[in-house]
Amino acid sequence: MAFSTVLLDIEGTVCPISFVKETLFPYFLQQVDSLTQSREPQVQDLLSQFKVEDVKAHIRDLVARDVKDPILKQLQGVIWQHGYASGQITAPVYADAINFIKSTNKPVYIYSSGSVKAQQLLFQYVRGSDKAIDLRPEIMGYYDINTSGVKTKSESYRNIARDIGCDPNDILFISDNVLELEAAQKAGLKSKLAIRPGNYPVEDLSAYDTISDFAQL
Ligand SMILES: CSCCC(=O)C(=O)COP(=O)(O)O
């Protein structure tokens, strides 16, 4: 498979789904009660964009249903910053993904439902054997649902290819979500399905080109 550029999903591809569901989301939920008292202008600005009466209940509901809401995703990025900066959170990026990102001579871009800020934090604070590893210098750019659109729409992948300045056919997109892979393929990108422990089962695996370790690239 020929490609010049790599576009990576995060959850279920470069790190376990359990990190998002059992560490990031609970950390965020712990802060929901105090959110309305926050002095951070960005938090207040984001809260005001939820056009609902009970903001806290709305946020809890979105998280419980894992809704990829653009305002929620931005808010989570701001809150997680405290967790990463205080050392309470480090990101368990798979060792093979770290090695690939560090050693490949192809440009690596990220596309996640998590906000660009949340993505940059995750790659700034990658769990290492003694201290956190900062992978940001190895990553050429970040895309999210605010910059590019939802991950299940082909248009989003065309937007990203245009922004990178690359023919869609030259981009390999890797994700654990078959709806995302199908949207990327329709836009002309190449794709691989990430197989990682704890990922959701896929009905017909034979329909996809799979990858379980980045050393296979
Ligand atoms: C950027 S870390 C937070 C992950 C997140 O909030 C999320 O919704 C994960 O979605 P992905 O597109 O990376 O599978």
Ligand SMILES: [Mg+2]
């Ligand atoms: Mg994913």
